[in-house]
Amino acid sequence: MSDSENACISEDLGGYVLVRVCGEVDLSWSQQVRDAILAALGNSGVGVELARVTYIDSSGIAALVEGFQRARSSGRRYGLIAASRQVLAVLQLARLDKVFPMFADVEAARAT
Amino acid sequence: MNAVPLAAAGGGERHALRFLAELSQALAQSLDLRETLEMAVTRIADFMQAEAASLFLLDHAGLIECRICVGPVDITGLKLAMGQGVVGRCVADNATQIVRDASRDARVNMRVDAETGFVTRSILCTPLSNARGPIGALEVINRRDGSLFDEDDAEILRLVAAPAVLAIGNAQLAHGLVEQQRIKRELELARRMQKSMLPKRRRGDFPIRGVNLPAHEISGDFYDFFDLPDGRLAFVIGDVSGKGLDAAFLMVRVASMLRWVGAHAPAPAVWLAQVNAELCRTVQDGRFVCAAVGQYDRASGKVRLASAGFPPALLHDGGEFEELPADGPPLGVLAEAEYGEREFALGQHALYLFSDGATDVRTGATDRLGEAGLRGLIARHAALAPEPRLRAVIGDLKRLHLVDDTTLLLLQEPCGTQAHTLLALEFPAQAAQMRTVRAALRHALDAQGVAPELRDRLVLAVDEACTNVIRHAYGGECTRRIALHVARERDMLAFELRDQAPAVDPACLKPRDLSECRPGGLGLPFIAATMDDWTLEPAVDGQGNILRMHKRIDNGEHE
Known part of the structure; x- marks a missing residue:
């Protein structure tokens, strides 16, 4: 499980950007995830897809929180999509699981 | 400064200024206040051509006492009430008083004259006052040439008063500081002496461990353990009622008595009864002592224990706690008190004796940890070996708010299991x-x-x-090292993280509120x-920090 490559790819779906994150999000590259989310929020709503995230640490969670706060202040749509078991566990630990809008898939996220 | 009218000085303005300058300097440099003030009052009397001069200071009771006096009649020690006589009026009004004809002035108290035959003709008295008001007065009596004191003399006396007040203030401040230092030194000495009375920790597989945490410099708690001639171990723990110096002195006495009587290996009930009788004979100020005493036979594994009003001992098998209540009243209350005692097999159990300071620990503004809380702490660390367990419990208590002397005694045979290393990494x-x-x-x-969910959280x-x-x-990132060591002892996982960074103050680390x-x-x-607990402390060699974290894993999940 832990051998999946770390990656963060933004896909413009037209007025909505899907940021797909894979691998183990930790201090070594969580800044990239943060930058990708904030850049995408510059001109559209954003969904962060976390299905293939096998690990996330507090710096990764901080990137998600910052995106959430930025989206709120600029009135953009923002949600976490298909968060993996590992991501959910850490969100619960941080008591953030009820804070983020969570969606099963990108269609549901875009429909809001 | 305003021009000073100096007609009275006789020797002219320059003479007066030199006198004031010298006097001010002498007072400013004063090391011995009494000596300096005596010198100052004498010189003032000479300069003012006065037959007598005296300095009065206000005492704590509000009386005005003559502290320095020069002249034919010594009135040192004379005490005046506020408003009484010329001096009393001067202090009460915080204003200079001039008496030109004493025989006809209602302010003048003629008692001294009547008793001594001294004839008071003319008086000049000026208040000594600082920012908070009058602290005393400076008085001169009778010009030697028979002339009267006038406004110019009053001006000079007022000028002299200021440096005298400063010198008095400085001296009082210095005296207070010296006194504080002395008390601090003596308390520190008392603390060290008390600490030296506690038995030395014995290394190796010795089954008794004690910790004493005084809430202040000195403690009313104590513990002791020693070898009996028959090979058994004797142990004692006690808590003297009250706090402070008298409690500490009584503690020293009771500890000696318990040691003295206990050395003859009496049955614990007899041991307590004898010390109680002696204490009732000699202590009558309402103080009492809660104590527990016992003997442990390592060969048979048997413990005999008796308690005089001490908080219930806890016998812990790693799961259940058994409470062992007191067997009689505290020592020093009832001369004829009798004590019960109990005998039990220790086995692999842990026997905890703790003074009530351990349960009085504050967990909030007013909430006490309580017995249940203490049990919880012990249970949390139950899987640790006795030494680290006691350290962990003490660590938890210290993180809370200690309000009373706190003492813990732990009796337990070292357990057979050893910690084994699961992982050692350096990177x-x-x-x-x-x-x-x-x-x-x-x-x-x-x-x-370890179950995957817990595993992920630990990771x-x-x-x-x-x-x-x-x-x-x-x-920031660098090439210096971090060492991770993970070990397991029974069902306890111990994580240890070492770095070589400058010491981090553990007090700065407070987990934030997750609700925001x-x-x-x-x-x-x-x-x-x-984690069940974590501690951060500087490495013993002074280089780097050690973070220790513990997590108990459920026995059911393995082995």
Whole structure:
């Protein structure tokens, strides 16, 4: 499980950007995830897809929180999509699981 | 300064100024206040051509006492009430008084004259006052040439008063400081002496361990253990009622009595009864002592225990607690008190004796830890070996708010199991290292049968601890090392993280409230929420920090 490559790819779906994150999000590259989310929020709503995230640490969670706060202040749509078991566990630990809008898939996220 | 009218000085303005300058300097440099003031009052009397001069100071009771006096009649020690006589009026009104004809002035108290035959003709009295008001007065009586004191003399006396007040203030301040230092030194000495009375910790597999945490410099608690001629071990723990110096003195006495009587190996009930009788004979100020005494036979594993009003002892088998209540009243209350005693097999159980300071620990503004809370602490660390367990419990108590002397005594045979290392890694302080570290840790925890959910949380906690070291202790990524050691002792996992960074103040680390939503600062809460306990302390050699974290894993999940 832990051998999946770390990656963060933004896909413009037209007025909505899907940021797909894979691998183990930790201090070594969580800044990239943060930058990708904030850049995408510059001109559209954003969904962060976390299905293939096998690990996330507090710096990764901080990137998600910052995106959430930025989206709120600029009135953009923002949600976490298909968060993996590992991501959910850490969100619960941080008591953030009820804070983020969570969606099963990108269609549901875009429909809001 | 205003021009000073100096007609009275006789020797002219320059003469008066030189006198004032010299006097001010002498007072400013004063080391011995009494000597300096005596010199000053004498010189004032000479300069003012007065037959007598005296200095009065206000005491704590509000009386005005003559402290320095020169002249034919010594009135040193004379005390006046506020408003009484010329001096009393001067202090009460905080205003200079001039008496030109004493025989016809209602302010003048003629008693001294009547008693001594001295004839008071003319008086000049000026208040000594600082920012908070009058502190005394300076008085001169009768010009030697028979002339009267006038406004110019009053002006000079007022000028002299100011440096005298400063000198008095300085001296009082210095005296207070010296006194404080002396008390501090003596308390520190008393603390060291008390500490030296506690038995030395014995290394190796010795089954008795004690800790005493005084709430202040000195303690009313004590513990002791010693060998009996028949090979058994005797132990004592006690708590003197009240706090402070008298409690500490009584503690020293009772500790000696318990040692003296206990050395003859009497049955614990007799031991307590004898000390109680002696104490009732000699202590009558309402103080009493709660104490528990016992003997332990390592060969048979039997413990005999008796308690005089001491908080219930706890016998812990790792799961259940058995409470052993007191067997009689505290020592020093009832001369004819009798005590029961109990005997039981210790086996692998742990016997905890604790003074009520341990349960009086504050967990909030007013909430006490209580007995249930203390049991909870003990249970949390139950899987640790006795020594680290006692340290961990004490660590928890210290993190809470100690309000009373706190003493713990632990009797337990060292357990057979040994900690074994699950993982030992050393790596540079770089975030890119962490993926490998996490993989190794997951692997090690899987091998112990740790459930995946707990495993992931433990990995997260260790990862957060490492990245905190990288980011905060080292101040960023570098090539310096982090060492991770993971061990298991029975069902306790022990994580140890060492760095070589400058010492971090553990007091600065407080997990933040998770109920607010903001990025950052989540690492420590993750650690606190996952581990049973964690401590950060500087490495013994002074270089670096050691973070220790413990997590008990359920026995059912493995072996």
